[in-house]
Amino acid sequence: MKWGTKYGPEYVNRLHAMVRRHLRGDFRFVCLTDDPRGIRPEVQCLPIPPLDLPAGIPERGWTKLATFSADLHGLRGTALFLDLDVVIVAGLDAFFEHPGEFLIIHDYKRPWRVTGNSSVYRFELGAHPEVLEHFRAHFAEVRSAFRNEQSYLSDFMHGKGRLAYWPPGWCRSFKYHSIPAWPSNYWRAPCVPQEARIMIFHGECNPPDALAGRRNRRFRFIRPAGWVAEHWRE
Known part of the structure; x- marks a missing residue:
């Protein structure tokens, strides 16, 4: 998904290229977006279903919940959601083969909680419309109880007995x-950990920052991560 101006079309194009290099066989690459300009023709661009959120609220990733629409532009099948700013470094086939109804990254900082990181999650399109229906019907309660979309999504799926982790x-x-x-x-320099298939960029750095050796906090030095250029490209 790409909305707003934080990420340019190059993020979509590079993500598509990384998937093409690391996923065997045919696949359909879809970008839900409010601006398809500059995105490669191999990417199917579709509008983001409106959530009709109140104006002026902080952006907490709620827009991602649109992927759980009962009918998302007629799309069907197994979907692997990928954040725009991930870097794929190894094969993706296993993400479609691993057992589970709904799979997400387990929270890095507080693994004792059920909360997942929604940078990478897998689900069947149209199979869980109650995620979005409950959110729309109880938005004030959800926003009061959960800081962001991934906290709500993890808790909801856990309550249904469907939550599993990569x-x-x-x-x-x-x-x-x-x-x-x-x-x-x-x-x-920062490294690619053993067994890693997807590197997740959250909190401080995006791929171009990592490549240049930049962090957004003072006194937290990093050397350039040269491996980003090897993978984060068209």
Whole structure:
């Protein structure tokens, strides 16, 4: 999904290219967006179903819940949702083969909670419309109880007995698993952890920042992660 101006079309195009390199066989690559300009023709661009949220509320990823529409532009089949700013570094076939009705990344920081990280999740299109129906009918309550979309989504699926997590090594955090611990971050570059298939960028860096050796917090130095250029490209 791409909405607003934070990410340009190059994020969509590079994500498509990474999927093409790491997924065997045919697939359909769909981008739900409010602006298809600059996106490659191999990508099917479709409008984002409106959620009709109140104006001026903080953006907490609620728009992602539109993927659970009962009829998402007539799409059917198994969907693997990928955030725009992930970097795919190894094969994706296993993400479609791993057993489970709904799979998501387990929270990195507080693994004792049910909360997942929704940078990568898999589901059957049209199979869980109650996720969105409940959100629309109880938006004030949901927003009061949950900070963001992934907290609500994880809790809802857990309550239905459908929540499962990816194997821990598959989706690794650039922030927690790639950047060397202080003080070795001053002479060692961020790495790709063993077993990693998708690197998740959340909190501090996006792929171009990691490639340039930038962080958005003072006194937190990182060296350039050269491997990003190898993977994050068309």
